Amino acid sequence: MLRYQKFRSSIMVDAGIGRLLIASLHQGISDVIPARLPFYENWLTPPGLRGSKFGLAPLHAVLSFLRLEGQTSYDQIMALAGQYTGDWGFGEVSAVERALVHSTPPWLRARLALRLSRRLVKHTFKGSKATVRMRKGAGTMNIRASIFCAVRETAAFPMCGFYSAAVERFLQRFDIDAQVDVSECKASGGNACTMAVTIRGHRAEERAAEAA
Ligand SMILES: [Zn+2]
Numbered sequence: 569m570l571r572y573q574k575f576r577s578s579i580m581v582d583a584g585i586g587r588l589l590i591a592s593l594h595q596g597i598s599d600v601i602p603a604r605l606p607f608y609e610n611w612l613t614p615p616g617l618r619g620s621k622f623g624l625a626p627l628h629a630v631l632s633f634l635r636l637e638g639q640t641s642y643d644q645i646m647a648l649a650g651q652y653t654g655d656w657g658f659g660e661v662s663a664v665e666r667a668l669v670h671s672t673p674p675w676l677r678a679r680l681a682l683r684l685s686r687r688l689v690k691h692t693f694k695g696s697k698a699t700v701r702m703r704k705g706a707g708t709m710n711i712r713a714s715i716f717c718a719v720r721e722t723a724a725f726p727m728c729g730f731y732s733a734a735v736e737r738f739l740q741r742f743d744i745d746a747q748v749d750v751s752e753c754k755a756s757g758g759n760a761c762t763m764a765v766t767i768r769g770h771r772a773e774e775r776a777a778e779a780a
Contacts, residue, residue: 584694585627588653589715592730593630596649600641608633631716631727639725646716650733657688657734658741669742675705678767681742682707685735698731700765707765709735709748717755726753728761735763 594612598605611626634642661684669680682700686709689698693715700709709731716727732748739746745768752758 585624585715586691586693588656588688589627589692592649592652592656593645595652596645596647597634599648600644601637604637627715628718632719635719635723635727642725643729646729647733650730650735651737653688653692653730653734654737654741657685657691658738666742674744675767677742678702678705678707678739678744678746681739681744682709682735682765685709685738688734688738689731692730692734702765702767705767707767708751709763709765711761711763714754714761717753717761719755722757723753723755725756726750726758727755728753728763731761732763735765739765739767 590612594605594608597608597612608630611630634645637645665684669677669684672680679702682702686698686700689696689711693713695713696715697712698709699712701707711728711731714728714731716730717723719727728750732750736746736748739748747766747768749764749766750762751764752760752762754761
């Protein structure tokens, strides 16, 4: 495990790329395809090593090689990398914010935590922006300028599973039983990059609260 914890997740390296993203990708690659890690380390330097300088071009090289690994490996790497980002991003939420969110009833907790999760997107890449909406236990997150989805040709499968895994893990860390799936991805021909957020078990409670 990388000694990521000594870095704040909001720290950017170069060109608005977050250390959080580099550390998470590095760890995801090393978990799923360890034999290929030395290859990726030609571009992807773990934070803290060699005083890493990083730019958009090397990042796009890494992402395009990851796409060539095929959907199975790509999805596994992105799911794990996203989970690391969710965990490390949760570790960066202040104790005050955490206590505040935890003190609310589950239906409200889901809304607040989803709003906080927009930070994960921002801390991954400064140029990306997330907007969220939630109603009756179902939410959506839209991601503008996803760093994973800037492809020249239409991709065969969605590219932004990283975000769905990150947000899902982040919500779970707030004890919210959530599932997040990519419902549409710009890279694979969709109009936008959109995540569907399903909160299990709180619909009745929310309906009761809204009716009150
Ligand atoms: Zn996408």
